[in-house]
Amino acid sequence: xxxxxxxxxxxxxxxxxxxxxxxxxxxxxxxxxxxxxxxxxxxxxxxxxxxxxxxxxxxxxxxx
Numbered sequence: 001x002x003x004x005x006x007x008x009x010x011x012x013x014x015x016x017x018x019x020x021x022x023x024x025x026x027x028x029x030x031x032x033x034x035x036x037x038x039x040x041x042x043x044x045x046x047x048x049x050x051x052x053x054x055x056x057x058x059x060x061x062x063x064x
Contacts (some may be wrong), residue, residue, distance in 0.1 A: 006012065010021045020035065026031070030050035038047045 009024050011024045011027055013020050032053040033050040036047045038044060
């Protein structure tokens with residue numbers, strides 16, 4: 001995934017080889033946020049968790 005242009009509303013985080021961007025307004029709503037790379041028998045990928053209350057069917061947290 002790539003971004004074309006950063007916006008004034010974006011906060012950039014650089015963690016070693018990984019750079020990610022979060023909208024500053026959203027960041028204030030989801031703090032603390034945790035980004036992890038996980039690997040299991042089901043596969044591997046990034047897991048993003050926060051304390052942000054989610055509406056709808058997925059419960060109180062979200063993992064992508």
